[in-house]
Amino acid sequence: NAGVTQTPKFRILKIGQSMTLQCTQDMNHNYMYWYRQDPGMGLKLIYYSVGAGITDKGEVPNGYNVSRSTTEDFPLRLELAAPSQTSVYFCASSSSKSDHVYEQYFGPGTRLTVT
Amino acid sequence: EDKVVQSPLSLVVHEGDTVTLNCSYEVTNFRSLLWYKQEKKAPTFLFMLTSSGIEKKSGRLSSILDKKELFSILNITATQTGDSAIYLCAVDLFGNEKLTFGTGTRLTIIP
Numbered sequence: 001n002a003g004v005t006q007t008p009k010f011r012i013l014k015i016g017q018s019m020t021l022q023c024t025q026d027m028n029h030n031y032m033y034w035y036r037q038d039p040g041m042g043l044k045l046i047y048y049s050v051g052a053g054i055t056d057k058g059e060v061p062n063g064y065n066v067s068r069s070t071t072e073d074f075p076l077r078l079e080l081a082a083p084s085q086t087s088v089y090f091c092a093s094s095s096s097k098s099d100h101v102y103e104q105y106f107g108p109g110t111r112l113t114v115t
Numbered sequence: 116e117d118k119v120v121q122s123p124l125s126l127v128v129h130e131g132d133t134v135t136l137n138c139s140y141e142v143t144n145f146r147s148l149l150w151y152k153q154e155k156k157a158p159t160f161l162f163m164l165t166s167s168g169i170e171k172k173s174g175r176l177s178s179i180l181d182k183k184e185l186f187s188i189l190n191i192t193a194t195q196t197g198d199s200a201i202y203l204c205a206v207d208l209f210g211n212e213k214l215t216f217g218t219g220t221r222l223t224i225i226p
Contacts, residue, residue, distance in 0.1 A: 045215075
């Protein structure tokens with residue numbers, strides 16, 4: 001099992017550009033999450049999904065969009081990049097049983113710089 | 116609003132010292148508390164605690180939960196430079212599909 005994979009590892013964007021951060025998991029987890037982590041800070045939830053076709057906003061969804069067409073994939077889209085979106089982005093997944101969120105498994109992260 | 120607070124924010128100790136990291140929470144419908152270690156990349160899972168007073172242990176790391184006083188501690192004995200990391204705690208709530216994370220404690224071990 002590869003676990004949770006993310007691409008790209010690094011990216012530099014100009015202000016106003018768009019990009020998609022890819023996330024794939026091969027553990028058949030139904031829950032998936034996108035977090036951002038700013039320097040010296042904890043994790044802030046951007047969006048999450050409890051299954052294919054279902055997504056919901058987290059704490060900081062503005063400027064981002066997600067989709068979940070399959071169990072495995074949960075891409076994060078930035079439409080008009082802004083310097084405030086410079087951060088490290090982590091994708092995570094977890095299984096669930098009776099609505100209980102088990103431990104989350106994290107991808108290696110994408111370091112994004114917007115200049 | 117659900118809150119998870121970790122202290123201290125940053126800690127620098129010498130190799131061999133023992134450290135105690137704190138995580139307190141103010142949430143509704145608490146179900147479990149999780150600890151993660153984050154080195155240079157992604158967080159990795161350490162412990163999940165659901166019951167008060169039962170210590171979880173893994174090598175030199177141990178953790179315990181107090182559901183009456185609403186906090187957990189993570190102890191690391193005989194610290195090594197490889198313990199240098201950010202330690203994150205997160206709370207899982209009934210009826211909620213997501214974890215609420217604290218801001219983390221940055222631990223630095225000096226050789």
